[in-house]
Amino acid sequence: AQSVTQPDIHITVSEGASLELRCNYSYGATPYLFWYVQSPGQGLQLLLKYFSGDTLVQGIKGFEAEFKRSQSSFNLRKPSVHWSDAAEYFCAAWRSNTGKLIFGQGTTLQVKP
Amino acid sequence: GAGVSQSPSNKVTEKGKDVELRCDPISGHTALYWYRQSLGQGLEFLIYFQGNSAPDKSGLPSDRFSAERTGGSVSTLTIQRTQQEDSAVYLCASSRDMSSGANVLTFGAGSRLTVL
Numbered sequence: 630a631q632s633v634t635q636p637d638i639h640i641t642v643s644e645g646a647s648l649e650l651r652c653n654y655s656y657g658a659t660p661y662l663f664w665y666v667q668s669p670g671q672g673l674q675l676l677l678k679y680f681s682g683d684t685l686v687q688g689i690k691g692f693e694a695e696f697k698r699s700q701s702s703f704n705l706r707k708p709s710v711h712w713s714d715a716a717e718y719f720c721a722a723w724r725s726n727t728g729k730l731i732f733g734q735g736t737t738l739q740v741k742p
Numbered sequence: 743g744a745g746v747s748q749s750p751s752n753k754v755t756e757k758g759k760d761v762e763l764r765c766d767p768i769s770g771h772t773a774l775y776w777y778r779q780s781l782g783q784g785l786e787f788l789i790y791f792q793g794n795s796a797p798d799k800s801g802l803p804s805d806r807f808s809a810e811r812t813g814g815s816v817s818t819l820t821i822q823r824t825q826q827e828d829s830a831v832y833l834c835a836s837s838r839d840m841s842s843g844a845n846v847l848t849f850g851a852g853s854r855l856t857v858l
Binding site: 672730 | 775777783784785790792801833835846847850851
């Protein structure tokens with residue numbers, strides 16, 4: 630079955646440290662891939678997306694993600710985390726013939742001062 | 743409208759009552775989606791509409807759940823005979839269409855449902 634897996638439920642990093650959130654997908658072919666962020670009490674905001682082409686994509690708020698076909702992964706990174714980045718992050722995948730955007734379980738990011 | 747609008751933002755109801763949740767998508771967006779986010783859970787796909795048609799209803803948890811969309815715009819998610827396990831945040835999203843291959847969803851703020 631098609632699925633998206635985020636192996637880390639909860640991650641804590643110190644402010645200023647680098648961040649990598651993992652995402653793996655299980656699809657027959659490369660889907661379109663997304664990262665969304667949900668801050669407390671807020672709706673989901675799109676951080677970045679990958680459709681094709683350059684495997685390193687840049688998003689908002691200084692985030693980037695790298696698509697690796699060989700590993701079926703789409704990990705999210707940020708070189709230096711800010712306290713305001715504390716939120717829940719969702720990886721998602723969509724294939725045009727399904728009409729569904731399937732989400733991972735989410736990773737909660739806590740930022741230590 | 744400028745964004746996806748959902749109402750009510752908060753709904754508290756008693757077990758066994760029916761509830762209706764409304765979603766008003768971005769103007770011109772033909773595709774509309776409903777998701778459910780339960781405490782500690784990810785986002786569970788419920789149903790999507792292309793225009794007024796719902797090609798895939800397999801995500802609806804039970805026959806107590808139904809959804810409709812009229813005029814290719816507003817959608818209503820109805821939960822009949824609510825149960826405590828229905829307590830969740832119900833998120834609506836819309837996108838320009840499903841044929842573009844670049845289907846970016848814009849989400850509303852959600853409707854938080856609490857069943858006592």
